[in-house]
Amino acid sequence: MKRHALPLALTAALTALVLSGCGDDEKEPTTADDPASSPAAETSDASSPTEPTATVTEEPTESGTTAASTVTVPIFFVADSPQGPRLFSELRAVEDDNPLEEAVAVMTAGDTADPDYRTLFPGGTFESIEYDGGRFVVTTADDAWSSRASGMTKADAELAVQQLVYTLQGVQGEEAPVVVEPAGTLFGVDATEVGKADELSTRGLVNVTAPAEGETVSGSFTASGAASSFEATVPWQVRDESGKVVVEGFATAEGWIDHLWPWESEVDVSGLAPGTYTFVAMTDDPSDGEGFGPTEDTKTIVVE
Numbered sequence: 001m002k003r004h005a006l007p008l009a010l011t012a013a014l015t016a017l018v019l020s021g022c023g024d025d026e027k028e029p030t031t032a033d034d035p036a037s038s039p040a041a042e043t044s045d046a047s048s049p050t051e052p053t054a055t056v057t058e059e060p061t062e063s064g065t066t067a068a069s070t071v072t073v074p075i076f077f078v079a080d081s082p083q084g085p086r087l088f089s090e091l092r093a094v095e096d097d098n099p100l101e102e103a104v105a106v107m108t109a110g111d112t113a114d115p116d117y118r119t120l121f122p123g124g125t126f127e128s129i130e131y132d133g134g135r136f137v138v139t140t141a142d143d144a145w146s147s148r149a150s151g152m153t154k155a156d157a158e159l160a161v162q163q164l165v166y167t168l169q170g171v172q173g174e175e176a177p178v179v180v181e182p183a184g185t186l187f188g189v190d191a192t193e194v195g196k197a198d199e200l201s202t203r204g205l206v207n208v209t210a211p212a213e214g215e216t217v218s219g220s221f222t223a224s225g226a227a228s229s230f231e232a233t234v235p236w237q238v239r240d241e242s243g244k245v246v247v248e249g250f251a252t253a254e255g256w257i258d259h260l261w262p263w264e265s266e267v268d269v270s271g272l273a274p275g276t277y278t279f280v281a282m283t284d285d286p287s288d289g290e291g292f293g294p295t296e297d298t299k300t301i302v303v304e
Contacts, residue, residue, distance in 0.1 A: 068095050068097065069096050070093040070094060071094060072092065072093050073092060073094060073170065074089040074090070074092075074167070074170035074209070075090050075171075076088065076090075076163050076170065077090055077118060077119055078117065078118050078120050079114075079116050079297075080116075081205070081295050082294070083295075085159060086202065086204040087159070087166055087202055088117055088204045089226070090112060090113060091209050091212070092106060092113070100129045100131060100136075101128070103168075104125075104126060104129055104138075104167060104168065107119060107121070108121040108123070108125055109121075109125075114299065120157075120163055121160060122149040122152070124141070124144065124145070126139060126140055126141065127139040135177050135179055136169075136172070136177070136179065137181060138164070139180075140181070140183065145186055146183040146185050146186070147185075148187045157188055158189055160189075161194060162197050165178050165196050166196060166203075175195070175196060177193045177195050178194050179193055179194075198259075199228070200228060200260075204295055205227060205229065206225065206226075206228075206229060206234060206296065206297050207226045207260065207281075207297050208297040208298070209226070210225070211223060211299050211301050213299050213300055214301075214302065215301055216303075217302070217303055217304070218304040220266055220267060220268040220269065220270060221267055222265070222267075223266075223267050223279060224265075225281060226253075226260040226261060227253050227256075227261065227283060228258075228261065228283070229284045230256065230285070230286045231256060232253040232254070232261065233252060233284040234282070234283070235248070235281070236248065236249055236265060236267070236279065236280060236282070237280045238267065238277050238279055240275070241276060241277070247269060249265060250265070251264060263281075269303050272303050274304055275302075276301070277301050278301070279301050280297070282296045
C-alpha cells in the first residue's frame with residue numbers, strides 16, 4: 001500500500017475504447033463487461049502518440065488578473081518493474097514560459113508525486129535546454145555529469161539518458177534527437193546525437209497517468225494511461241487499505257504490439273465508503289506466472 005500524497009492538477013487527452021467496472025453496496029469485487037465487438041489492432045503506426053498533448057492553463061490571481069499560465073506535460077521518472085528499472089510517465093503542470101527547462105528541472109530533482117517513482121540523476125541542473133526545430137541542445141554547467149556518477153551502473157546511465165530524451169520529446173511533442181554539449185557525453189554514454197530507445201525495452205509496460213497520485217474522486221472517474229499488454233487487455237483494480245479488491249474491471253487499449261498504446265476506463269466507486277484506496281492497472285499475464293509476471297502501476301485515491 002502506498003502512502004498518501006497531495007493531489008496534482010492534470011490533463012489527460014488520451015483517447016481509447018471505454019470500459020467500466022463498478023462495486024456493489026457490500027463492496028465485493030465486481031467485473032466490468034467488455035462492449036468491444038472486435039479485438040484491438042495488433043499492428044499500427046509505431047509513431048502513434050502514447051502521451052497526452054500539452055495543455056495550457058491560465059491561473060487567475062486573487063485580484064482577478066491573469067498570472068503566469070501553466071502547461072501540463074509528461075515527465076519521465078524511473079520505477080521498478082518485473083523487467084528491472086523502467087521509465088514511467090507522470091503528468092505535471094509547469095510554467096509555459098520555458099516548459100522544457102521547467103520539466104527537466106523537475107525530472108533531475110526527482111520531484112515526483114508518486115512515491116514509487118524516482119530519478120536516476122544525482123541532483124543538479126543543466127545550464128540550458130533549447131529546441132531548434134530539428135534537435136534538442138542540452139548544455140551542462142560543467143563536466144560533473146560527463147562520466148558515470150558514483151554507484152551508477154552502465155544500465156542506469158543508459159536509462160538516465162533515455163529519461164532525459166523521453167521527457168524532452170514528450171514535452172515538445174517531437175521525436176527529435178538530443179545533443180548534450182559541450183562534452184558530447186552524459187554519464188559516460190555517447191550523447192552527441194541520441195534518439196528515443198525502443199519503448200518495450202525502456203518503459204514500464206503499463207502506466208497510469210490518471211488518476212493522479214492522491215487525487216480525490218467521487219461517484220465515478222476516468223482512469224487512463226498507456227500499456228503494452230497481451231491482446232490489448234489492461235486489467236485494473238481498486239483495493240482498500242487492507243489490500244482487498246473492492247472493485248475491478250479491465251480496459252482495452254488501442255493496440256499491444258510494437259509500443260505502448262493508450263487505454264481508458266470508467267471506474268465506478270459510488271458503492272465504496274469514503275476513505276483512501278489504491279487504483280492499480282496491470283498487464284495481462286497469459287503465462288500464469290511462467291514469465292516475468294504482470295507489470296503494475298498504482299495510484300493512491302481518496303474517495304469522498
